[in-house]
Amino acid sequence: MSSLRSRTRRRKRAPVGARPGILTADPQAEDSAASLISFDDDTASAPVPGTLEAIRAARAAGRRVWLDVTGLRDIAFIGAVGAEFGLHQLALEDVVNTGQHAKVESFEGNVYAVLRMFRPDRPFETEQISLFLGADFVLTFQERKGDCFGEVRRRLADPKAQMRRRGADYLAYALIDAVVDGHFPALERAGDLLADLEDEILAGPDPSQMLRLHEMRGRLMVVRRAMWPTRDMVNSLQRGDIPEMREETRVFLRDVHDHVVQIIDMNESYRETAASLLEVYLSMQNARMNEIIKILTVVSTVFIPLSFLAGLWGMNFQGSPWNMPELHWAYGYPMALGVMALVAGAILFFILRKGWLRDASRVPRAHPHGEETAKPH
Amino acid sequence: MSSLRSRTRRRKRAPVGARPGILTADPQAEDSAASLISFDDDTASAPVPGTLEAIRAARAAGRRVWLDVTGLRDIAFIGAVGAEFGLHQLALEDVVNTGQHAKVESFEGNVYAVLRMFRPDRPFETEQISLFLGADFVLTFQERKGDCFGEVRRRLADPKAQMRRRGADYLAYALIDAVVDGHFPALERAGDLLADLEDEILAGPDPSQMLRLHEMRGRLMVVRRAMWPTRDMVNSLQRGDIPEMREETRVFLRDVHDHVVQIIDMNESYRETAASLLEVYLSMQNARMNEIIKILTVVSTVFIPLSFLAGLWGMNFQGSPWNMPELHWAYGYPMALGVMALVAGAILFFILRKGWLRDASRVPRAHPHGEETAKPH
Amino acid sequence: MSSLRSRTRRRKRAPVGARPGILTADPQAEDSAASLISFDDDTASAPVPGTLEAIRAARAAGRRVWLDVTGLRDIAFIGAVGAEFGLHQLALEDVVNTGQHAKVESFEGNVYAVLRMFRPDRPFETEQISLFLGADFVLTFQERKGDCFGEVRRRLADPKAQMRRRGADYLAYALIDAVVDGHFPALERAGDLLADLEDEILAGPDPSQMLRLHEMRGRLMVVRRAMWPTRDMVNSLQRGDIPEMREETRVFLRDVHDHVVQIIDMNESYRETAASLLEVYLSMQNARMNEIIKILTVVSTVFIPLSFLAGLWGMNFQGSPWNMPELHWAYGYPMALGVMALVAGAILFFILRKGWLRDASRVPRAHPHGEETAKPH
Amino acid sequence: MSSLRSRTRRRKRAPVGARPGILTADPQAEDSAASLISFDDDTASAPVPGTLEAIRAARAAGRRVWLDVTGLRDIAFIGAVGAEFGLHQLALEDVVNTGQHAKVESFEGNVYAVLRMFRPDRPFETEQISLFLGADFVLTFQERKGDCFGEVRRRLADPKAQMRRRGADYLAYALIDAVVDGHFPALERAGDLLADLEDEILAGPDPSQMLRLHEMRGRLMVVRRAMWPTRDMVNSLQRGDIPEMREETRVFLRDVHDHVVQIIDMNESYRETAASLLEVYLSMQNARMNEIIKILTVVSTVFIPLSFLAGLWGMNFQGSPWNMPELHWAYGYPMALGVMALVAGAILFFILRKGWLRDASRVPRAHPHGEETAKPH
Amino acid sequence: MSSLRSRTRRRKRAPVGARPGILTADPQAEDSAASLISFDDDTASAPVPGTLEAIRAARAAGRRVWLDVTGLRDIAFIGAVGAEFGLHQLALEDVVNTGQHAKVESFEGNVYAVLRMFRPDRPFETEQISLFLGADFVLTFQERKGDCFGEVRRRLADPKAQMRRRGADYLAYALIDAVVDGHFPALERAGDLLADLEDEILAGPDPSQMLRLHEMRGRLMVVRRAMWPTRDMVNSLQRGDIPEMREETRVFLRDVHDHVVQIIDMNESYRETAASLLEVYLSMQNARMNEIIKILTVVSTVFIPLSFLAGLWGMNFQGSPWNMPELHWAYGYPMALGVMALVAGAILFFILRKGWLRDASRVPRAHPHGEETAKPH
Numbered sequence A, B, C, D, E: 001m002s003s004l005r006s007r008t009r010r011r012k013r014a015p016v017g018a019r020p021g022i023l024t025a026d027p028q029a030e031d032s033a034a035s036l037i038s039f040d041d042d043t044a045s046a047p048v049p050g051t052l053e054a055i056r057a058a059r060a061a062g063r064r065v066w067l068d069v070t071g072l073r074d075i076a077f078i079g080a081v082g083a084e085f086g087l088h089q090l091a092l093e094d095v096v097n098t099g100q101h102a103k104v105e106s107f108e109g110n111v112y113a114v115l116r117m118f119r120p121d122r123p124f125e126t127e128q129i130s131l132f133l134g135a136d137f138v139l140t141f142q143e144r145k146g147d148c149f150g151e152v153r154r155r156l157a158d159p160k161a162q163m164r165r166r167g168a169d170y171l172a173y174a175l176i177d178a179v180v181d182g183h184f185p186a187l188e189r190a191g192d193l194l195a196d197l198e199d200e201i202l203a204g205p206d207p208s209q210m211l212r213l214h215e216m217r218g219r220l221m222v223v224r225r226a227m228w229p230t231r232d233m234v235n236s237l238q239r240g241d242i243p244e245m246r247e248e249t250r251v252f253l254r255d256v257h258d259h260v261v262q263i264i265d266m267n268e269s270y271r272e273t274a275a276s277l278l279e280v281y282l283s284m285q286n287a288r289m290n291e292i293i294k295i296l297t298v299v300s301t302v303f304i305p306l307s308f309l310a311g312l313w314g315m316n317f318q319g320s321p322w323n324m325p326e327l328h329w330a331y332g333y334p335m336a337l338g339v340m341a342l343v344a345g346a347i348l349f350f351i352l353r354k355g356w357l358r359d360a361s362r363v364p365r366a367h368p369h370g371e372e373t374a375k376p377h
């Protein structure tokens, strides 16, 4: 399956004109599972299955909760969670209808953020993360099992870490930070692939390079589409008109913002590099064709006139002193060879003076030493 | 007919310098038909023909009305509807003069919105939808029969649905939402066509691919031209300075805005993909030419010198010990064959060392396995 | 004369560093003529020659006047008109120094607007229109005779039309509207030419298409340069800080603004189409070359080895049982023909397997049916 | 020397990290000379050498002065002038360190403007003009002798001109206006060169055209880099927060602003034209190659099979009734000629049906009549 | 190693999701060394090793300090410096995690700026400079030994220089100014390399030029990425809401801003030049191929028909008066030579009329005289 096809997979949608806020399960969605961690300033529970009863018990005990739902098939459960935490119906629809761009929306009692996450184990595959932040809860909805929150879970379980004490908004920040930082390994992988491609293209053009370049451009486009709205999202969270995000946590969002800008910058730089490599590839292809045609031209230009001479003296005119007397001269054959040698020599001299043979040998086939090109010569 | 010609069909216009507000029927316009639904909080009528009498009766009974006019040929009727609902003459002119960009204009007593609708049954064909919203009425004017409002009509007829109770502005929102959501199937179709094209181009270039790519770019351009002003239009409706659009309905417009942004984003991504595919296509074309010329060069480079040798020994010099004595040597012919084999071998060695034969077999003709190119190698 | 040369015609300028406000007649300017219409709420005069005396008489009678000057050669008359109506010297300089971009400038007692007009009878030729609006006068200065104001003159002469009653600013609006609407026929003509070009290019590339495309791009660039500042100009007139343009007339300017935006949008779409067509053209050119070279390669690849064989058996080795005994075999010639047939067959088999002969016949020479490419296949 | 090299000439700079405000003479700078004109409302002196004594005398007499310094080698003199008029050290550094972009900087008691001037006698060569405006003085510093201020000097010397009476800021405006207007002749020259290039390229591609196009693009880039900051500079002067520039002079700056915008617009249009011409050039090159290869293919396709037949019947099989009996048929030779004619005819028919010979003659070599392509056909 | 690979070197990062503010040493980091200069209005110490004791002693004595740390391996020492001067943990993380874009961040008691420095001894290699400014201290952290601060150190040591008296913020300005000015030599080097490339490409295309162009574009991209955020950074410092940067120092930052804009402008101009050179290169490549193919075509077109004639008269038809009687005519051979000469002459005439031989000699191989192309011809 081509990369484009996988990027354009159709999702099941509610019919055009349907009532807003309808939850429609995508038949390809994973089965739902929920994991609950409750914590206060001093203690954090181990993760337990996130049933409605467990949620209600933890909240009744005045503890903060992080409910992490993976798999979006169980519409009924997701709806019940929404009711329990007072989530807006339009937000829930967006949770299920994956394909949202990164955004933040403020509702009564909670704020809803959409993010796009790279999975650490599968580079270049992303999923939608929906995050709700309330005064004492954080909810995350993932499309599939597997995420980059392992380190955050470890810090929450670590009695020495500060995380429990810093409130739900700090936990939300830590999760957003993890999602954003999760782009770096994917981008570094992209950088390596581009550097490999550069080496290969400079060593000699090959159509498979073009295809990989095309695929890489598709991926960098995916990152770009994910990160620009993420920047706006982080800006919105930072601005101070969202009550769930407290002043003391906002300084950390500045750091997240920095990382988003770095990712955008790296990505733009890779996009420019890919565009430049494409042009190098095309010019290398042209250079290759020039070289091939040069060889054809040299061989043809030398031997076609010689062949004509050979054909000329292979004609069968005879029976008259005017008809090909040279065939019977004592030194006719050596003379013919001499004429041919002269013609070939003249042609080769013309070709050498054009510089073609020299050029042909200059076409780079091995990798040029990049660093040297910057030195004076 | 080419796609450009269909997109540039001339419409009949009022003469340059004519009085503003003149209604001129396009001779190619469909015949007009009107359908009226009246409703209050509890009941909704079945659709009836939208005569002026029926309209006046429903409004006199204090009911909200949705008048849906299809076909813009009957200028007199459209003018009478305008008079009945107090529409501005300049707005009516725009209803008839299809070719407006999406916009919203506020008039005394009503607001006028222009949208561009994809028809569900005919992908990539659009028509202009003019929508008027007053305190107790919604008017829609369509160029042709057929629309994507079926689900909205069903909800209005459904006693359990909330729609009747939510006022005319909510109905207007639902219609705008249906028009916007109607872009998704068309865009998904475009995504499928692009993915097919990608597969085909990677399997081997063919001029018909170029033509389909060109046509696809024209269509994506149409979507782009439709959606950017639609975004501004939805923003204007949301801003709160339009009295006909109440606060409680405006939260739903945020959802429409989201969808417009998603459509723009998908569309831009397809545009970039199409541009990248074009470059892949051109480079595949070049690679194909390289391959063809390589074969020509290999065959010529091997056989042209051999043919010269054959011609040489086909010459007729004779009658002297200096003239072609090799023709009479006991092993002259085997020697000649040997010389030819040596020459051919030397040339083939040179060619093999250049790597041409190897390269030629590497030109991809079957579809490369896209996913593998991302793995380490 | 190329299109660029006609677009870059030099105008006579005042010397660098000259006093501002100097009126310099372009030697290529047309002779000046002036036409005066005076009107009040009830009556409008027939057009009379616009002498200073006629102007003063009409104004003294308290009537509104429209003075239309064509041809900018008579500097003295233009200066006298400027003095009569209190026009600023810098504005008058711009009237004569055609080559201004569209703009609006507010002066004491009048407002000065520059527009660029397409003439209805000569598509793609534009001239500068200078328009002054005062409390009771409208002045227009045209470079040449002929304009798109015919319908406006008719409405002013028509006792049933509203125009006389609506004041000088409404007349100014009507003239600006006519100039803007005059772009539509030119753009529709451009659209037809582009559609023709598309049909022709898809039917087979031809260098003349490239030249027409280049010329078309130049024209679309002219429209673009004219319309972007026109949009700003109409916005300025609409904004409400220009006392000569009354509130009640400003709603009509919103309609003009709409049309300017439509023109810009059509024009940008044509520019993108032209750019895409250029790329189609280049790829068709490449496909054509591929086809030609393929034929050369097929013919050469089949016959060059055969010719070698014929040359081989045309050699003259003899006089020894080792020298070309096959020439004397009873079935030597049929065997030779058989070998040649085998070689040719093998080469053709190789070529067929490469798919070249099939490809060659697929190059589209007739027009492909655009609509079909969108259907599922 | 290539145009790029002349544009990238290194200037001597103060060492990295040096104290700001150091004046370092460029060793390639011209020798300094100064010319002083003093004037009041009624009289203007003839230009005298601008010694410090002359300056002090004129200022002591309450006269306005214009000091024009050409050549930036005499650092000491420039420093003394700076001290005399109270110029800021950082501004003086910028005077000497030519390579500033156009800008305006407000200091205590004077305002400092940087401009880039085209010299009337040497198109496409620019120099930096530094202009200081105080309450009663204007200072100009030029890199080299020669400028476009001749007309301004004439107006200042002319008793009938208004210039003396209008103050130092009006003189500054007149100088800025002259520098800006000085771009028009250079741009008109560029337009002529581009039109010539267009004519030549349409008449047949030639590598020298490419080089001139490249050089022209470099020049247009220079204009672009000069004019965008000039626009900001003129805007700053106009804004009204610079006390040295009085209200009554500011209306004239609006005219300068207009001219800057016209220059930018012409320049952008030339840049687009140059880009389009480049594409025309490349496609003409391709068309030329198509034509050449077509001829090669036609000749090869016709004669290579014929040569094979001639070689076939030149073989030496003999001595058996199966060996080439046709050589001995009574009409063998006419039959052979007939077969050859048939083969050649079939190939030519195939070629003619492909339309190649027709196409070849359609490649335009003479200039096409641009105007006709816009007419209906 | 290719230039891209060196630009994409992976740095060691804290794990995804880790606690913010963790200092992680990059294993490739240089060993740390610190140098301390303390100064007051009158005296400046010689540089001493920057131990914590030395720092505390100097600060206790009320002296201003500049601590310059090179090499970021010693995490413990960097953390201790941070504690000593009250630096924020997130800022320290950015010091160590090199790869930040230029920025300024205000913290309690100090302001943190990130810059990217070109080293004077190694063009096109950059390192991250982190600078902290407090009321009485400046801290700089460099990735590696070697910088462009030599002149600043000299001025600080110079009793006649003003620097000691101007406070810590002036020292910070001087360091920022040195970093910015350090871009000029690198850009001048880039300009020289581009001018060399232009000369070489105009003299004849060569694939190594393409590679150097590609590398140059990568470098200009690096400068671009460094300078745009630097501009924002300098603007932030100038704005006046950073208490550590006093009013009297801010006028100098305007000068730095100017230089940043000049660098951006030069860089953009080089980027455009590189893009234009790429197109020149590709067209020269095409011209070269045209020339080569032209020679092939000329030789083939002349000799292939001649060879056919020679082959024709080399056929062995005999034994009948109809079989090749011309072979036995008395003047058969001279006639054959005459026919061949006629054919060759006709073909050459056709070729000459096409202008090919003339064109071939016009392909520029030596450097064209750039200046002449601008003159009238």
Ligand SMILES: [Mg+2]
Pocket: A070, A127, A142, A143, A144, A145, A146, A147
């Ligand atoms: Mg997951």
Ligand SMILES: [Mg+2]
Pocket: A177, A178, A180, A181, A255, A256, A259
């Ligand atoms: Mg982070």
Ligand SMILES: [Mg+2]
Pocket: A194, A195, A196, A198, A199, E001, E002, E003, E004, E005, E006
């Ligand atoms: Mg690399």
Ligand SMILES: [Mg+2]
Pocket: A255, A258, E090, E093, E094
């Ligand atoms: Mg950070």
Ligand SMILES: [Mg+2]
Pocket: none
């Ligand atoms: Mg491109």
Ligand SMILES: [Mg+2]
Pocket: B070, B127, B142, B143, B144, B145, B146, B147
């Ligand atoms: Mg419809």
Ligand SMILES: [Mg+2]
Pocket: B177, B178, B180, B181, B255, B256, B259
């Ligand atoms: Mg929707």
Ligand SMILES: [Mg+2]
Pocket: A013, A014, B181, B259
């Ligand atoms: Mg939807």
Ligand SMILES: [Mg+2]
Pocket: A001, A002, A003, A004, A005, A006, B194, B195, B196, B198, B199
């Ligand atoms: Mg696919």
Ligand SMILES: [Mg+2]
Pocket: A090, A093, A094, B255, B258
């Ligand atoms: Mg939604």
Ligand SMILES: [Mg+2]
Pocket: none
């Ligand atoms: Mg090519």
Ligand SMILES: [Mg+2]
Pocket: C070, C127, C142, C143, C144, C145, C146, C147
């Ligand atoms: Mg006219």
Ligand SMILES: [Mg+2]
Pocket: C177, C178, C180, C181, C255, C256, C259
């Ligand atoms: Mg209009």
Ligand SMILES: [Mg+2]
Pocket: B013, B014, C181, C259
């Ligand atoms: Mg109209």
Ligand SMILES: [Mg+2]
Pocket: B001, B002, B003, B004, B005, B006, C194, C195, C196, C198, C199
């Ligand atoms: Mg068409």
Ligand SMILES: [Mg+2]
Pocket: B090, B093, B094, C255, C258
């Ligand atoms: Mg309208």
